[in-house]
Amino acid sequence: MIDRSADPIAPPEDEPFDHHAPDFAARWPEIYRDMREGGCPVVHSPRHGGFHAVAAYEDIRRVLQEPQHFASGRELEFDGVVVGGATVPVTASRLGMMEMDPPQSLVYRRLIAPHFSARTVREYQPRLDTIVDWVLDRVITSGRMDVVADLGAMLPPLVIVDLLGLPMDRWEHYAHALHQGASHQKGSARAIIAVMREMRELVGAWRAADSGPPGVCTALLDAEVDGAPINDDLVAELVFMLLTGGVDTTTAQISNTVVHLDADPQLRQRLIDDPEVIGTVIDELLRLHTPGTGAARTVVAPAEVAGASLVPGDRVFLGIGSGNRDEGVFPDADRVDPNRPNSHQHLSFGYGIHRCVGAYLAKAELVTVTRALLERMPDLAVDRAALEHRPTIPLVNGWTRVPVTFTPGPRRVAGLDDALPVPRSA
Ligand code: HEM
Numbered sequence: 001m002i003d004r005s006a007d008p009i010a011p012p013e014d015e016p017f018d019h020h021a022p023d024f025a026a027r028w029p030e031i032y033r034d035m036r037e038g039g040c041p042v043v044h045s046p047r048h049g050g051f052h053a054v055a056a057y058e059d060i061r062r063v064l065q066e067p068q069h070f071a072s073g074r075e076l077e078f079d080g081v082v083v084g085g086a087t088v089p090v091t092a093s094r095l096g097m098m099e100m101d102p103p104q105s106l107v108y109r110r111l112i113a114p115h116f117s118a119r120t121v122r123e124y125q126p127r128l129d130t131i132v133d134w135v136l137d138r139v140i141t142s143g144r145m146d147v148v149a150d151l152g153a154m155l156p157p158l159v160i161v162d163l164l165g166l167p168m169d170r171w172e173h174y175a176h177a178l179h180q181g182a183s184h185q186k187g188s189a190r191a192i193i194a195v196m197r198e199m200r201e202l203v204g205a206w207r208a209a210d211s212g213p214p215g216v217c218t219a220l221l222d223a224e225v226d227g228a229p230i231n232d233d234l235v236a237e238l239v240f241m242l243l244t245g246g247v248d249t250t251t252a253q254i255s256n257t258v259v260h261l262d263a264d265p266q267l268r269q270r271l272i273d274d275p276e277v278i279g280t281v282i283d284e285l286l287r288l289h290t291p292g293t294g295a296a297r298t299v300v301a302p303a304e305v306a307g308a309s310l311v312p313g314d315r316v317f318l319g320i321g322s323g324n325r326d327e328g329v330f331p332d333a334d335r336v337d338p339n340r341p342n343s344h345q346h347l348s349f350g351y352g353i354h355r356c357v358g359a360y361l362a363k364a365e366l367v368t369v370t371r372a373l374l375e376r377m378p379d380l381a382v383d384r385a386a387l388e389h390r391p392t393i394p395l396v397n398g399w400t401r402v403p404v405t406f407t408p409g410p411r412r413v414a415g416l417d418d419a420l421p422v423p424r425s426a
Helices: 022-037 057-064 104-116 118-140 147-152 155-164 168-182 188-209 216-222 232-245 248-263 265-273 275-289 359-376
Strands: 042-045 051-054 076-078 081-083 144-146 295-299 303-305 308-310 315-318 399-401 403-405
Touching (some): 051 057, 057 295, 057 303, 057 315, 104 216, 104 232, 118 147, 118 359, 144 147, 147 155, 147 399, 155 168, 155 216, 155 248, 155 359, 168 188, 168 248, 188 216, 188 232, 216 232, 248 265, 248 275, 248 359, 248 399, 265 275, 265 359, 275 359
Parallel strands (some): 051 315
Antiparallel strands (some): 042 051, 076 081, 144 403, 295 315, 303 308
């Protein structure tokens, strides 16, 4: 038991850990440092039904690789109380295999993962280049844009809608609903349910026509699990999971990347001089800014984490942003180091059996955008006085407004007057 009176940096009882609080959004690196270095690597919070927050890298990794103790499923019953899910508190609806446990989760993961492998993403690269150019072409002659509205909020939904083979002309509608949801805006639940309903209608129509778009959606429609096709509700849930997983975190990290490079001209120049290091720096920026705030698990068998005894039914929140700045693993952790040997070991994509299926795609998007910005807008300057950050970061950490100016340049993609990039299947 920690004697809090003797420990000036332990969180006071009246200010429990709360990743939904504005104070957390403003001071999370400091709050986590106090936990790690102040002898409180696990703290209990009564908020959101009660949970334990875990701060140290090795503890987070351990929890993520022990599904037999720490489960992701949503409907886990303990003494008549149902708890679970991969977020604290649980979201309105299940997030596909992200909120299932083995063996079930692995069945769907095996079907989906090949469609987001390093090789698949490499093959998709020319198309990704075109979409990035198309998005930048819309603003390149004007000399100004808002990196969030004109780039970050456009690119990831366009890419995932394209890859999934969803109707291209609906990208904006989906993106709007998902962006609202990630910041828990009023009315967001209804907007998200409408998108889920649309996914269900699409899946029904594909099934009825016996023809879905090429790629992962058709693989799910054609798959058999335990000798039967996956039912349409579950296919729709998995498609929605891919759509939502691919949008807001990447949007946030595009904004984090631009704001960081603007504040660090030396690093930006290094990337211009030596584009080979962009990949490592993208990992460093993912580590430092941690666009996905955290993951959650439910204790299903007695376990100990950093001296805290946890019992079945306890909820655990994993402070990914904290693990990413753990000095024991990443010395001089608050600094971006293009030569850091273990940058890729950050936890921003999670770890273990639920590690982000879209990690290769997300990294490719971030590398491609960064390279294109450095090439096409090398003097890009952020209007720092006009920056706006998310006031709270319950799920996603990033900026909401990043106005920039740059020297105008020429367009690259022919046919810009088209309302959308041409769908992949066309
Ligand atoms: C910078 C961007 C991204 C970040 C920071 C991110 C972060 C994460 C994290 C932390 C997890 C693990 C959750 C857990 O263990 O409970 C995860 C899982 C997942 N992500 Fe991402 N993600 C990103 C982009 C994407 C993209 C582009 C896709 C689209 C395919 C995607 C789809 C998924 C899926 C389907 C899972 C569940 C995997 C499973 O349960 O087996 N993510 N992501």
